[in-house]
Amino acid sequence: MFFKPPLQTGTLLKRYKRFLADIEFDDGTQITAHCPNTGSMSCCSTPGSRAAVSLSDNPKRKYPHTLEMVKDNGTWVGVNTSRTNHLVAEAITEQQIEEFRDVTTLRQEVKVSKKSRLDILVEHDNTTTFIEVKNCSLAIDGCAMFPDAVTARGTKHLEELMSLVQEGSNACIFFLVQRMDADRFRPAIEIDHVYSTTLKRAVSRGVMAIASQAEVTPKGISIVRRLPIEL
Template sequence: MRVLLRVEHPWPLLRGRLVDRYQRFTAEIELDSGERIRAHCVNPGRMEGQVRPGARAWVSPVPAASKRKLRYTWELVEEDGRIVGVNTVAPNRVVGELLAARVLPGLRRFRALHREVAYAERSRVDFLLDGATPHYLEVKNCHLRYADGRGYFPDSVSARATHHLRALTEVVAAGAKATVLFTIQRPDIEAIRPSILHDPEFAAAARAAGEAGVRFRAVTIQATPQALDVIREIPVELAPYQTHAHARWQAEKLPWSGWRRDPRRVTPAEG
């Protein structure tokens, strides 16, 4: 398999099995050593089909100097025999290295690269490529795949993502360039769509942004316990579509999605 760019994990990952996901941002995992640990789940979405107790999971340790309470971060999970990246922060690191290596056509010519730049109203863009024309680049992580072989974003309502699209539309109208780059942390997706089923407002905003001149691109990533390998670029499909089959596919994944109440946080009134 050809690799455009390899980004190794900053620390060796530890393997185990998922016990459960609690309160959205906590995952309990039993490591291969037998130790049960709690890891930070960076992903705010429902993670459809990926919260299956007993599934293989990998975590990274937090640096010793960190004061963070949860000493691990959930990085990868196995879904239907395929390793999927679930850390939604990791793609920004990958894209930063992609840009620095100048391997993506259309994103090679810039004088300087700036991160987390404030712009528009209540917005920060992931990357600003400083050149003859400013180029705003927003990164969106995707890991949801349905039976049609396509990826879908988001996997739950995301007012924040919709706001980003509208802000990018404004900067394009003012004469700048703007790109939304979907990073798909699995290699088995042939194209990606805005999810009308999960967030019709985002899907409509994406179509409007595309018509206004915002560019949409996507790359697939092979996630392994050693690295995140950028494999190839795939199409982004903004056109509307029927969602009858998608609702059925979602229902099939529903038992292995979301999170539940943390049993350690039962209040006295609840017993």
């Protein structure tokens, strides 16, 4: 995925009210950007960090800029979670994900119950797989981790995936690690014990777990390799 037009870079002044971030461009101009990330962004919201924003041409938006990435530990980190599903869908369509080669159908935002949707459904090799995608921006000492905040919704998604497997479908939890300073992935049990233990249970019951790493730059984002998962 390439950014058109290219992202503007500057300095992150602060993230606040969860969905807002103040940025100062290199020419001294200051703007408030929308921050589409419900997590804590604990490692990528430090004031003074380099940041990159996109600019919407929608005249109805109150905040036309969107925070796309922040630099942490010398690497760009993708924090716009509204792009994550598209990145994974793009990689599947381009046959970059080994488990989902020869896909005949790909649908997004698939309803699986009265109150729940999952991110992607693919048909491949005469099988159907439901995929829930999670954006991973947290990494400590070379280990990418999810979640960065307690996520009851994420645990519910794992329960949905287990139910689908029990009913005879294939199911996958897909972690997209949007930073290049990690060489492995594990659930952040010290942040959300319930989610972490539920993930282990889901894998033991047949839910596929995939962690892929994306190279993130102000020019674009692309999935480049798989990461081993430590449960």
